[in-house]
Amino acid sequence: MTTLTINGTTHELDVPDDMPLLWAIRDIVQLTGTKFGCGMALCGACTVHLDGEPIRSCTTTVGNAAGGKITTIEAMKEDPVGQQVQNAWLDLGVAQCGYCQAGQIMSATALLKQNATPSDAEIEDAMTGNICRCGTYNRIRHAIHYAADAMQEDS
Amino acid sequence: MTESNDSLMIANVSRRRFLGGMAGASALVLAARWDMALASDEEKQYGAAGMPGGWVDDPNVFIQIDPDGSVTIINHRSEMGQGIRTSLVMVAADELGADWDRVAVQQARADQDRYGNQNTDGSRSMRHWYDPMRRAAASARMMLEQAAANEWGVPASECEAGIHEVAHKASGRTLGFGELAEAARELAVPERSAIELKPIEAHRYIGQEADPVRQRGSGSIERPMAIDGEEIVEGSATFGADIQFDDMVHAVIARPPVLGAKVASVDDSEALKVTGVEKVVTLDTNSEPAGFKPMGGVAVIASNTWSAMQGRDALKIEWDMEAAGDNARYNTDDYRQALEKAAQSPGKVIRSSGDIQKTLDGADQTIEATYYMPHMAQAPMEPPVAVVRLRDGKAQAWAPIQNPRAGREGLAGVLGLDKEDVTLNVTLLGGGFGRKSKPDYVLEAGLLAKETGGRPVKVQWSREDDVHHAYFHALSVDRLEGALDADGKAKGWRHRTLSPTITSLFQEDPEHKGGFELGMGFNTMPFDVPAIQLENPEAESHARIGWFRSVYNLPHAFAIQSFAAEMAEAAGKDHRDYLLELLGPVRRIDPRDFGDSWNYGEDPSVYVIDTGRMRNVIETVTAKADWGRDMPKGRGLGLAFHHSFQSYTAIVIDAEVGDDGSVTIHNADIAFDCGFQVNPERIRSQLEGACVMGIGIALHSEITFREGRVQENNFHQYNVPRMEHAPKQVRTHLVNNDPELPMGGVGEPGLPPVAPAVCNAIYAATGKRIRQLPVNDQLAG
Numbered sequence: 001m002t003t004l005t006i007n008g009t010t011h012e013l014d015v016p017d018d019m020p021l022l023w024a025i026r027d028i029v030q031l032t033g034t035k036f037g038c039g040m041a042l043c044g045a046c047t048v049h050l051d052g053e054p055i056r057s058c059t060t061t062v063g064n065a066a067g068g069k070i071t072t073i074e075a076m077k078e079d080p081v082g083q084q085v086q087n088a089w090l091d092l093g094v095a096q097c098g099y100c101q102a103g104q105i106m107s108a109t110a111l112l113k114q115n116a117t118p119s120d121a122e123i124e125d126a127m128t129g130n131i132c133r134c135g136t137y138n139r140i141r142h143a144i145h146y147a148a149d150a151m152q153e154d155s
Numbered sequence: 156m157t158e159s160n161d162s163l164m165i166a167n168v169s170r171r172r173f174l175g176g177m178a179g180a181s182a183l184v185l186a187a188r189w190d191m192a193l194a195s196d197e198e199k200q201y202g203a204a205g206m207p208g209g210w211v212d213d214p215n216v217f218i219q220i221d222p223d224g225s226v227t228i229i230n231h232r233s234e235m236g237q238g239i240r241t242s243l244v245m246v247a248a249d250e251l252g253a254d255w256d257r258v259a260v261q262q263a264r265a266d267q268d269r270y271g272n273q274n275t276d277g278s279r280s281m282r283h284w285y286d287p288m289r290r291a292a293a294s295a296r297m298m299l300e301q302a303a304a305n306e307w308g309v310p311a312s313e314c315e316a317g318i319h320e321v322a323h324k325a326s327g328r329t330l331g332f333g334e335l336a337e338a339a340r341e342l343a344v345p346e347r348s349a350i351e352l353k354p355i356e357a358h359r360y361i362g363q364e365a366d367p368v369r370q371r372g373s374g375s376i377e378r379p380m381a382i383d384g385e386e387i388v389e390g391s392a393t394f395g396a397d398i399q400f401d402d403m404v405h406a407v408i409a410r411p412p413v414l415g416a417k418v419a420s421v422d423d424s425e426a427l428k429v430t431g432v433e434k435v436v437t438l439d440t441n442s443e444p445a446g447f448k449p450m451g452g453v454a455v456i457a458s459n460t461w462s463a464m465q466g467r468d469a470l471k472i473e474w475d476m477e478a479a480g481d482n483a484r485y486n487t488d489d490y491r492q493a494l495e496k497a498a499q500s501p502g503k504v505i506r507s508s509g510d511i512q513k514t515l516d517g518a519d520q521t522i523e524a525t526y527y528m529p530h531m532a533q534a535p536m537e538p539p540v541a542v543v544r545l546r547d548g549k550a551q552a553w554a555p556i557q558n559p560r561a562g563r564e565g566l567a568g569v570l571g572l573d574k575e576d577v578t579l580n581v582t583l584l585g586g587g588f589g590r591k592s593k594p595d596y597v598l599e600a601g602l603l604a605k606e607t608g609g610r611p612v613k614v615q616w617s618r619e620d621d622v623h624h625a626y627f628h629a630l631s632v633d634r635l636e637g638a639l640d641a642d643g644k645a646k647g648w649r650h651r652t653l654s655p656t657i658t659s660l661f662q663e664d665p666e667h668k669g670g671f672e673l674g675m676g677f678n679t680m681p682f683d684v685p686a687i688q689l690e691n692p693e694a695e696s697h698a699r700i701g702w703f704r705s706v707y708n709l710p711h712a713f714a715i716q717s718f719a720a721e722m723a724e725a726a727g728k729d730h731r732d733y734l735l736e737l738l739g740p741v742r743r744i745d746p747r748d749f750g751d752s753w754n755y756g757e758d759p760s761v762y763v764i765d766t767g768r769m770r771n772v773i774e775t776v777t778a779k780a781d782w783g784r785d786m787p788k789g790r791g792l793g794l795a796f797h798h799s800f801q802s803y804t805a806i807v808i809d810a811e812v813g814d815d816g817s818v819t820i821h822n823a824d825i826a827f828d829c830g831f832q833v834n835p836e837r838i839r840s841q842l843e844g845a846c847v848m849g850i851g852i853a854l855h856s857e858i859t860f861r862e863g864r865v866q867e868n869n870f871h872q873y874n875v876p877r878m879e880h881a882p883k884q885v886r887t888h889l890v891n892n893d894p895e896l897p898m899g900g901v902g903e904p905g906l907p908p909v910a911p912a913v914c915n916a917i918y919a920a921t922g923k924r925i926r927q928l929p930v931n932d933q934l935a936g
């Protein structure tokens with residue numbers, strides 16, 4: 001049995017240690033906000049936070065995630081920065097199909113937690129691993145600045 | 156309910172009733188719809204009426220009002236990011252007079268008999284459904300007004316629906332929609348001729364747009380009206396991949412590496428040892444043509460996706476490549492060379508005016524160029540996925556699918572059931588772009604549902620599966636020749652286009668593009684040149700060819716818009732001025748005069764080819780982009796326009812080419828004319844997204860085949876745009892928002908002019924002409 005702590009809840013899972021965290025989250029715990037896009041850490045759709053760091057859950061094994069604090073998109077509405085990011089996404093109408101946006105929001109939230117006022121270049125660095133096939137990048141970039149501004153106003 | 160007339164058919168349909176609410180009992184009611192079968196053969200139907208299933212405008216089908224006043228709009232078109240679930244609801248809410256905060260949307264199942272056409276492609280949803288949805292909602296509003304009139308004992312003409320209530324002006328009495336719902340349910344649907352539509356200026360949602368920047372105050376709504384927005388950002392929106400059942404099993408399939416190859420033998424002993432793997436099933440390879448049929452292969456069924464994938468890795472499969480025939484020798488490098496050779500010789504003449512050969516022979520100057528666009532995969536972020544449960548002779552399915560009818564009837568086919576015994580629930584689509592128009596992945600789940608003892612089975616495609624087994628955008632070669640006189644004026648234009656055709660999915664060895672493919676910007680080429688000859692030489696197909704957002708408009712626009720720029724250069728003239736000269740005087744051309752009998756299915760007397768609207772978008776976009784200004788070294792502006800899906804797009808790209816050959820897109824200005832606009836904010840988002848996708852087509856995206864196998868595997872080899880490839884700024888300029896203009900499409904027409912505009916900008920920046928896509932490292936060194 002492996003113990004995973006996801007969004008503050010402890011889960012005892014009977015899965016092999018080499019199972020990617022993504023499939024444990026989706027198929028076993030059945031939290032489906034975290035998406036499968038490539039399986040090779042190339043697209044970012046599966047991004048979650050492990051001890052606050054953005055990671056690709058499709059290439060992080062359950063064994064490597066055990067013992068850490070895993071945070072998924074489902075917890076972002078309780079997260080002060082995550083809330084600002086979600087709000088910016090809605091205000092600017094970022095999403096089109098929406099499939100990649102959980103991963104985008106997780107990457108953007110991790111960025112803003114480390115850097116409250118990122119430049120365009122810093123945003124590109126942080127977000128280059130997140131593919132959006134609908135092409136919402138301009139609004140994502142804009143929304144990250146927008147969320148950063150809102151955080152400044154609130155503080 | 157309304158009575159019948161000659162062109163109206165009354166059908167018995169069992170379903171939940173309008174106004175009865177979500178808890179209402181199923182009832183046998185009458186649904187009225189125009190029946191296509193009643194039209195005479197000579198009377199060709201256009202628009203929604205010409206589509207399978209036609210249109211439906213019965214309020215009982217699309218609108219439910221609960222006693223508590225909550226309004227539910229049934230949306231029967233597939234949502235893949237274009238925003239139709241929001242936009243059609245805006246239409247219904249406006250015409251009904253519903254308060255947006257009390258409106259919800261419910262996705263329709265696959266049922267074309269009930270809802271009318273559901274095939275969400277061709278950029279048709281709004282242009283075909285604006286009118287029927289308005290009529291349905293207006294009918295419901297009139298029924299609510301009649302119910303109030305009955306309640307108060309006054310004429311209906313004295314009762315008027317406001318916002319979510321009906322008022323009697325003389326007495327000041329009001330009743331809410333919810334209070335009227337039960338009485339209204341018993342009333343007849345108004346005759347179609349009696350339906351009163353609201354004037355455009357009475358709309359509260361249609362045409363409204365939140366200010367897309369942080370500053371507020373200019374728009375009358377506070378944020379974009381995204382009906383699924385909150386669920387998307389919270390991770391609770393349900394895509395096809397998100398369907399879960401406790402007893403569900405998961406399957407992945409090892410498909411034939413070459414189209415048509417068969418399983419010769421399989422050793423599944425190691426696969427069955429993988430923890431969680433339950434079963435291995437060999438699927439038949441269907442004979443060509445490929446159609447929408449599953450490809451065959453070997454499926455591994457397991458308790459979770461990871462186990463299924465590991466089991467698949469452990470399979471030892473021998474493939475019978477002989478069964479694949481010529482497909483096993485398909486090599487895109489060789490194929491391209493063969494098409495380029497064929498482009499040197501005449502082909503089937505599609506359109507001809509003047510004497511092209513004489514004009515070319517006698518010209519002061521001639522130029523020629525050959526353009527190449529590779530295969531591409533749609534690669535929606537959600538790879539194909541579907542869930543099917545087969546129990547007691549009935550199938551329940553869940554899938555992200557653009558063509559629900561094809562999925563439902565295809566499932567009925569593979570399961571040997573009547574379609575009435577197949578329920579297909581349409582989830583949100585994590586992108587479509589044409590890939591999910593083909594239900595092969597849904598049918599795979601149907602085949603495997605026969606193997607799981609009544610448990611639901613989810614077929615999950617990996618990204619490699621998606622890249623290897625897309626329905627590929629057709630590789631294309633386009634050769635153009637131009638004749639110019641001493642003043643640089645265009646006198647002759649010959650265009651030969653060569654590609655495999657999508658009709659190869661459905662018939663053996665077609666050699667020419669179909670009318671719907673030629674009609675995508677090839678035979679509709681609008682330039683006013685004395686001698687024009689358009690030819691389509693033969694081309695074979697050796698892979699599954701399918702729709703990719705904007706389809707054959709992509710190569711046609713790339714070639715035509717690049718070549719027009721090359722002619723301008725040869726003539727020593729400004730590209731914008733030369734384009735306008737090529738277009739000539741304002742003309743409204745009947746597409747049939749160009750030999751196009753398709754016209755995207757629209758009435759050619761209504762939807763004409765309007766060179767005035769072309770000129771307008773070109774003039775608008777060049778003015779907005781400050782065309783003609785001096786640019787820094789290594790940086791240039793590129794222009795292109797295209798008419799497709801009954802809309803007009805022009806784009807100016809501002810690109811910089813670095814010393815290392817890398818391309819940075821600084822700005823994109825896009826002028827767009829789709830006629831009347833329902834949801835301008837979503838129109839802008841579609842244009843922005845199309846711009847990014849088009850940049851990827853120009854710079855990065857390519858699928859190649861060797862010995863029938865796709866050489867790219869995942870996003871490290873099949874490159875799609877990332878944030879750094881997007882323009883630093885995209886500005887969209889929407890023009891001609893005129894309710895009198897027939898609606899054009901939105902989802903696709905933004906895409907075709909992007910790649911040629913990028914390449915024209917690269918030329919302006921560097922003097923290097925790109926004729927082969929993608930650019931990749933052609934600019935290095």
